[in-house]
Amino acid sequence: MTANAVLQLGLYLGLLLVLGWPLGLLISRVMAGAPPVWLRFLRPLERGFYRLAGVQPAEEQGWRNYALGLLLFNFIGAVALYGLQRLQGALPLNPQGFGGVSPDSAFNTAISFVSNTNWQGYSGESTMSYLTQMLGLSVQNFLSAATGIVVAIALIRGFARKTANTIGNVWADLTRITLYILLPIALVIALLLVSQGVLQNFRPYQEASTVEAVSFQQAKLDAAGQPMKDEQGQTVMETVTTQTQTLPMGPVASQEAIKLLGTNGGGFFNANSAHPYENPTPLSNLIEMLAIFLIPAALCFTFGSMVGDRRQGWAILAAMTVLFVLAYGVLVSAETAGNPAFAKLGLDSVANLEGKEARFGIVASSLFATITTAASCGAVNAMHDSLTPLGGMVPTLLMQLGEVVFGGVGSGLYGMLVFAILAVFIAGLMVGRTPEYLGKKIETFEMKMTALVILVTPLLVLLGTALAVSVASGRAGIFNPGAHGFSEVLYALSSATNNNGSAFAGLSANTPFYNVLLGLAMWFGRFAIIVPVLAMAGALAAKNRLPVNAGTLPTHGPLFVTLLVGAVLLVGMLNYIPALALGPIVEHLQMLGH
């Protein structure tokens, strides 16, 4: 790594720690129903919501009712978002006059935003009205983030409580995290972004005249908006020359803030955070990167504080940080080393600048790419498809590890805690005791749930990829030949199932086949994990908490961190090495061989 790369990383991690620590403690107070004095002015609002919904916040629920409430909440959210997209043509705040979104795309997008994935088969500026963006997508950005966080909180309560029947009240939890944490912080971030030049208006799109005429090639679209293919199955390209440019407008900053803070990642515009109206300056870039990891990092401190042992939170944070730094190191090194083929072309530098914004450069782009895929955010400020093969493998693998390296808000922590249980289960036996974590015995039921959690994503990713490369409608979307085409499909399935939402371009995914396949992958990748996690929370809460003694496996300190990092890497790599070998690894070897 270059000095610049190390410096940017150090600055980033330092700021993250300073911001994350107090936020983590704040979250644990808010979720206990005791917000600090300076947030109490929101209390009447909170009580108002409860009265409106007829909720008794003090009435706690067992895991079954908690999970049922959460599923219902998200299902209704998905149906509402689907309806809004389909009907947007008849609704206000639609200056461009966009019609209703196609059924399969609306289905995909609804699940995508509800599941905190924000996979975007559509292009925002040419599909969605301002109303859909604000009332549909932005609202789900908040609610899906809240969903992830409350599941993590419920699991922490499972560890913290002794012989309890309940894990919290789902409605109170959702209200509190949204009202006291997500909304205020999103407001601050939005204002900061506006100060950097991010848009916030309701104006129609502007036409601007360019200084010189621009010619470019683009895929020719048919009536359905799909790329047309010739007889050989190749995409038909057409050359366009123009001297005017349409500048899209809209309420960007308000959506941008929660897009990052809630690790959602769905851009207002198709170019996402590479777009100058979403991410104009290096400072806005730093703010956006910090916003992505802010809550995932803070939740580690919440965890330590709620289980009554801060060291436990530090250990989880340390394991995440180690994995993150490793990933960043590989990615930035691969991009800096670039492509040896460039040297043959007589270029000054072999470093890989393709697909990166000049205002960010290689280091900030690599850092952003690592952060956005380590967290299940999926916002991008560079084209991941244009990364070097190894550089592109890092985001793929980070997602495939299960989005536990900081991960999504809440989902990163509960995913990592499941890995901790797995690591403790095997390693705990090695110290001659039946396994326990934080004083809770890990028994048959917990192992069943852990098994489900670690089974679901590889099954969906691998079977989904296998299906996509086997059937004609799946192969049709692949633009790139060879191993890279395989990488693109693998990336799409990994991204959707692990609720990341970023994409390798080069895969035409806005087709009924991919919209449905990825929609299902996102739904089950999200909720087929949330339900067992909540079940585990319920089972753990019901157990007594065992005292710690010298014979107990210590779950803090470097040894445990190493163990946890090893478990995450080993499970992830064992699942995906064969698939990666046929994609990025062979691409890399081919690149070196040329």
Add this chain to the structure above:
Amino acid sequence: MTSKKLSLLDPALVKPAVIESFRKLSPQVQWRNPVMFVVYAGAILTTLLLGQALFGKGEAPGGFIAAITLWLWFTVLFANFAEALAEGRSKAQAASLRSNKKNVLAKKLKIATHASGYEVTDSASLRKGDAILVQAGDVIPADGEVLEGVASVDESAITGESAPVIREAGGDFSAVTGGTRVLSDWIVVRVTANPGEAFLDRMIAMVEGAKRQKTPNEIALTILLVALTIVFLVVTVTLLPFSQFSVLAAGSGEPVSLTVLVSLLVCLIPTTIGGLLSAIGVAGMSRMLGANVIATSGRAVEAAGDVDVLLLDKTGTITLGNRQAVRFIPAPGVTEADLADVAQLASLSDETPEGRSVVVLAKQQFNLRERQLLSHEVEFIPFSAHTRMSGVNYDNRQIRKGATDAIRKHVAAQGGHFPEEVARQADEVARRGATPLLVCENARVMGVIELKDIVKGGIKERFAELREMGIKTVMITGDNPLTAAAIAAEAGVDDFLSEATPEAKLALIRQNQSEGKLVAMTGDGTNDAPALAQADVAVAMNTGTQAAKEAGNMVDLDSNPTKLIEIVEIGKQMLMTRGSLTTFSVANDVAKYFAIIPAAFALTYPQLNALNVMGLNSPASAILSAVIFNALIIVFLIPLALRGVSYKAQGAAQLLRNNLLIYGLGGLIVPFAGIKLIDMLLGLTGLV
């Protein structure tokens, strides 16, 4: 027991195990082990592919499929062998127990008193509640309770201890076990178990594994192994379409063959631990038996590893059974040597351990030889409950020793003076946790002998080890708090319960359990039964009552209370073996990927050969080497599975670090070397 002498791979055990491993090829047996069932199914599949290759066009060279198929079957057989060997060892132990259980003649009484007449019947016809007479030389025909009489009984058949034990009606020594032999006298016994339900029967059933159920942790681990197996099944199954697509994309090579996919699958799934898991469980029970402890369930063995608190009886566990004289404290005006001399005289005829220790102490400190007193000159006064003194009359000297009160009364009766200094000394001794024994000659008080509980040698170090392991020790004693505290401090236990009653013991266990701790204890008396039933690991002494044995979940045949520590270690060892082999098994997969992935796709993407870091000869040789390694490692680890990984009393962090290094890092490295070696050998023999 004879089985202890069987070495790990005794030919007498290996031969039947080999036969048994073929018998276990039946699908019903295989189905019970999901991981090995996948290997079994894979072996059947490649056998069919081999048939296709022999009688038509195969998907891969016939020789390659044949070699893979052969080694897949070996993998299944090796796992069967491991299980059969463990079971064989247990069966051998059971057989030696069974040899004690023969049909014998029983003298069945008409009414339950020895004076009534008896009829001779067969032991198999005895039922619960029958009364029988057992005389010297008879084998006790059934488990029972002594109603009448006292007899010495040889219980070596089940305990291995040759010294006979006394069995008598009433009290804690009233239980007799079928199969043991009365050496002298007679007893009337009421039968307490029907045939087939006796203690010995249950022991045999346990040991044979007929009733062996998976323990909770074993079930949880199996779930994890099944989950891993499913993941790897999907990983390999999806490789077929991936490879078909890659062939299409690269425009060269052939899709991967089914034989290679089955090989990859078998190498990846955790066959090492899957094949050895049940052997580890059986071996754990078997090791308990090797320590002469019968566990009534595998669950109890597992719980032993988790114990947080050990309740230990003072007498016999922490201290030697008897108190010993450690000091002579003379009265004013008496020399220590005079006191020693008198004390020795008083104790010459005292055959109690305390008495012998006085004689020994006098000899050690003042070189006073044991004197042969002519019997007509002396009159020995034995201890009586009435006077609470013992002593000797010799040359007109009346020498007595006894408790403070008794001597005070005796001296006063003789018209002597009882010096207050001596009373003070006696109190002082009591405060130190020892027992004062006063000595007087005629009316003169000579001084105090200090009798002390002797803490067993090395016990303090054992307790320190236990503390290191995170186990708290609690001493249970009937002594007063003062004495108990002194002994507890000397022995180094963490805590003590003085003036212990059965109720107090039970309350202590419940209190610890409510804090989430697991409690282990030993007990023998009927009044221990409630506490034994409450404790998580309850070891009943074999010399104990039937009630105690029923309440406990383990029986110690040696009746050695210190055994508890050993039991905890065996429990921990079993869990550690399971964890270590799981870690090893999973870590192995990394090397196997490096062997198989480049080989499997060599034709489509020759560049992947860069991953062939081991420099294996050819794709076929690489895959076969990985499969062979995977099979052989099971055989190599059988001794470890049966013997258990070595356990040292250490903190959890230290243990984890060591085992992670050995089995985690070792598991990563060993297969690289192993696969390379096998590949070289295959190259040398020219087989591939």
